[in-house]
Amino acid sequence: MNKRAANSLRQGPDERGKFGIFGGRFVAETLMPLILDLEKAYRSAQKDPAFLSEMNDLRTHFAGRPSPLYYAERLSAELGGARIYFKREDLNHTGSHKLNNCLGQILLARRMGKTRIIAETGAGQHGVATATVCARFGLPCTVFMGATDVARQMPNVLRMKMLGAEVRPVTAGAGTLKDAMNEALRDWVTNVESTYYLIGTAAGPHPYPEMVRDFQKVIGEEIREQIMELEGRLPDALVACIGGGSNAIGTFHDFLDEPNVQIIGAEAGGHGLDVENGHAASMTGGRPGVLHGNRTYLLQNEDGQILEGHSISAGLDYPGVGPEHAWLRDTGRVTYVPVTDKEALDAFMACTKFEGIIPALESAHGLAHVMKIAPQMKSDKVIVLCLSGRGDKDVESVGKHLGMAL
Amino acid sequence: MTGTRIDRRFAKTKAENRPAFVSFVMAGDPDEATADAILAGLPSAGADIIELGMPFSDPMADGVAIQLAGQRALAAGMSLRKTIDTVARFRRNDDETPIVLMGYYNPIYIYGVEKFLADAVAAGVDGLIVVDLPAEEDEELCLPALAAGLNFIRLTTPTTDNKRLATVLKNTSGFVYYVSMTGITGAEIKNRTAVGEAVSRIKGHTNLPVAVGFGIKTPEDAALIGRGADGVVVGSALVSAVADSLVDGKPQPGTAEAVHSCVRKLAEGAKRARS
Ligand SMILES: Cc1ncc(COP(=O)(O)O)c(C=O)c1O
Numbered sequence A: 001m002n003k004r005a006a007n008s009l010r011q012g013p014d015e016r017g018k019f020g021i022f023g024g025r026f027v028a029e030t031l032m033p034l035i036l037d038l039e040k041a042y043r044s045a046q047k048d049p050a051f052l053s054e055m056n057d058l059r060t061h062f063a064g065r066p067s068p069l070y071y072a073e074r075l076s077a078e079l080g081g082a083r084i085y086f087k088r089e090d091l092n093h094t095g096s097h098k099l100n101n102c103l104g105q106i107l108l109a110r111r112m113g114k115t116r117i118i119a120e121t122g123a124g125q126h127g128v129a130t131a132t133v134c135a136r137f138g139l140p141c142t143v144f145m146g147a148t149d150v151a152r153q154m155p156n157v158l159r160m161k162m163l164g165a166e167v168r169p170v171t172a173g174a175g176t177l178k179d180a181m182n183e184a185l186r187d188w189v190t191n192v193e194s195t196y197y198l199i200g201t202a203a204g205p206h207p208y209p210e211m212v213r214d215f216q217k218v219i220g221e222e223i224r225e226q227i228m229e230l231e232g233r234l235p236d237a238l239v240a241c242i243g244g245g246s247n248a249i250g251t252f253h254d255f256l257d258e259p260n261v262q263i264i265g266a267e268a269g270g271h272g273l274d275v276e277n278g279h280a281a282s283m284t285g286g287r288p289g290v291l292h293g294n295r296t297y298l299l300q301n302e303d304g305q306i307l308e309g310h311s312i313s314a315g316l317d318y319p320g321v322g323p324e325h326a327w328l329r330d331t332g333r334v335t336y337v338p339v340t341d342k343e344a345l346d347a348f349m350a351c352t353k354f355e356g357i358i359p360a361l362e363s364a365h366g367l368a369h370v371m372k373i374a375p376q377m378k379s380d381k382v383i384v385l386c387l388s389g390r391g392d393k394d395v396e397s398v399g400k401h402l403g404m405a406l
Numbered sequence B: 001m002t003g004t005r006i007d008r009r010f011a012k013t014k015a016e017n018r019p020a021f022v023s024f025v026m027a028g029d030p031d032e033a034t035a036d037a038i039l040a041g042l043p044s045a046g047a048d049i050i051e052l053g054m055p056f057s058d059p060m061a062d063g064v065a066i067q068l069a070g071q072r073a074l075a076a077g078m079s080l081r082k083t084i085d086t087v088a089r090f091r092r093n094d095d096e097t098p099i100v101l102m103g104y105y106n107p108i109y110i111y112g113v114e115k116f117l118a119d120a121v122a123a124g125v126d127g128l129i130v131v132d133l134p135a136e137e138d139e140e141l142c143l144p145a146l147a148a149g150l151n152f153i154r155l156t157t158p159t160t161d162n163k164r165l166a167t168v169l170k171n172t173s174g175f176v177y178y179v180s181m182t183g184i185t186g187a188e189i190k191n192r193t194a195v196g197e198a199v200s201r202i203k204g205h206t207n208l209p210v211a212v213g214f215g216i217k218t219p220e221d222a223a224l225i226g227r228g229a230d231g232v233v234v235g236s237a238l239v240s241a242v243a244d245s246l247v248d249g250k251p252q253p254g255t256a257e258a259v260h261s262c263v264r265k266l267a268e269g270a271k272r273a274r275s
Helices: A032-046 A049-063 A074-080 A097-113 A126-137 A147-152 A154-162 A175-190 A208-216 A218-229 A244-257 A323-331 A339-355 A361-376 A392-401 B005-015 B032-043 B064-075 B080-091 B105-113 B113-123 B140-146 B162-170 B190-201 B219-225 B236-245 B255-274
Strands: A020-028 A067-070 A084-089 A116-121 A141-146 A167-168 A196-199 A236-241 A262-269 A286-289 A293-298 A335-340 A383-389 B020-027 B049-053 B099-102 B128-132 B175-179 B209-211 B232-233
Touching: A020 A286, A020 A323, A032 A097, A032 B219, A049 A097, A049 B128, A049 B219, A067 A218, A074 A084, A074 A339, A074 A361, A084 A218, A097 A126, A097 A196, A097 A208, A097 A244, A116 A175, A116 B190, A126 A141, A126 A154, A141 A147, A141 A175, A147 A154, A147 B099, A154 A167, A154 A392, A154 B020, A167 A175, A167 B032, A167 B113, A175 A196, A208 A218, A208 A244, A208 A323, A218 A244, A218 A392, A236 A244, A236 A361, A244 A262, A244 A323, A262 A339, A262 A361, A262 B049, A286 B105, A293 A323, A293 A392, A335 A339, A335 A361, A361 A383, A361 A392, B005 B020, B020 B209, B020 B236, B032 B080, B032 B255, B049 B064, B049 B080, B064 B236, B080 B099, B080 B105, B080 B113, B113 B140, B175 B190, B190 B209, B190 B219, B219 B232, B219 B255, B232 B236, B232 B255, B236 B255
Parallel strands: A084 A383, A116 A141, A116 A196, A141 A167, A236 A262, A236 A383, A262 A335, B020 B049, B020 B232, B049 B099, B099 B128, B175 B209, B209 B232
Antiparallel strands: A020 A293, A067 A084, A286 A293
16 A cells, blocks of 8 residues: 555655756765765665664654644634644754754764764754754764854754854855855865764755655654544645755655645745845745755856845745755645745744744744635645744744834 | 877976976956956966866855855856856967866856857866766766866865775866865865875876865975875965955955965975975
């Protein structure tokens, strides 16, 4: 029953790390041997029962999985359409889906004998999750974070420091996620022997997009089981927000071969797609190019220079997206839509007021789209949103945007 | 004479029993006119081969000096099209000095590989170094570039072991660029002996000339590394000379000369390597 058909959409990437034309291994030669080693180590871990059982144990006892699937009753009633469920990744230890990936990768880093961990972070959620697993396993950790993001996500900076990580603010460029990733790559090239680069999203050179997806796809697998139990059927629609695309691919992957499940990714529309450099919607407002080790949709100018992108949410303002999404977009299987800062803020407040759940601004992008489609659907329809993280980190900046006095 | 300009130049320096001095400067840095003057004077200052950087917004393998050079160039309006035009202007007065374009893949990909190769060949470009295209991605640009008659120069690094070397050397032509350390441009070379050993090791696997770059900043370094290497590459020191000459970010009458004087000293060092 679970056999993948020849025409399955879940077979990628190919042996060269490609999803159609996307993905690949566009890295400097210094890193190439290491990336090949990483792939080998991952292939062996993947089929090692000891690795899988250690990961499952950590998922249960450290992360708190499975995360609940929650019926958002008041919000559903308020919108007057489909029944809306939240996959509560915000309830994971450290407050987002990011830990799922970090648990898998830290075990792999240990298997490879690496003695130092580096990571990039935007909102700080991946930095916190990385610092957390490094504390748990006693490994030194350096997190690269754009200086702009350091300023707008201070609580997470403090958490990382308390967990023992070194946070290195990056001032290059606009001081956001892409610049942090460049700096992490520079560190990696320099310390290639000792260091494991724990990438935080389903992007980067092969095998990262595949590996991160595999560590995140537990989200969708749990959704399937839970919704069968609660509703006795699969959802009509799945929605997730897209930064680099890790929570989304984790949510979507198990359902790609289910033709009756509509799948939608919400990109950061910022000030609007018509505002130049005012958004971070790489698939609805960019075109294919090569950056950070893979070919994918990128925000760039006519000379191939990468643009910075903008989003109210620090976790979404990355000018690229994981290659599997780029491919799913081109095949038409998944629909990607832009959601503006304003719409995300409204959804943030709606979730807080109607459900008593303060969502991450990233997740609020997904919710904003749910709020658009739910009223147009009948009350027997079911939507599942991946509520990728909690919004504690965002309360200060949202308060400012809404002009609330402290 | 057969082969490319690069082949001929290495034949010449070999006959003179000295390493080639390879100078890296960034196209359009600090602006187009000054960059033209810098470029035009490089050969008489002692550059045997010129690497011309194609500015990119996200130079992942570069240290601060070259990052800033690229930013200055982009801020002054440089583009890949204009970089190719720069080469064409240089070629009007110099048909001998090899020019290698060096940079990252995305601007080329966006320009269009076929058109890029045609325009580069027409402008008089001799070779390409594209940092983020390892052997695994040869079909993207390397094979079409070789077919178009350009040299494709690949980086080998301290992490490239003997087994992998065969893969890396397979479609490499012109010369092999040995990166002196695991690191980014402009960093410090920690172990100069290891560099010499690595160069001998690579020479055991190829007849191509081996040039060494990354971290060479002084005439002494150039002399030391040039003892065993067929070429020494200097980049960060030269773009830093550009940076140091600016006043309020603006080029001065002495900007080009500042770079040329730096090249003269370093090239002298390289010339002393085997004497
Ligand atoms: C809560 C939350 N959701 C989503 C994202 C976006 O990342 P991705 O698209 O990889 O899930 C982030 C990134 O920081 C995040 O913190």
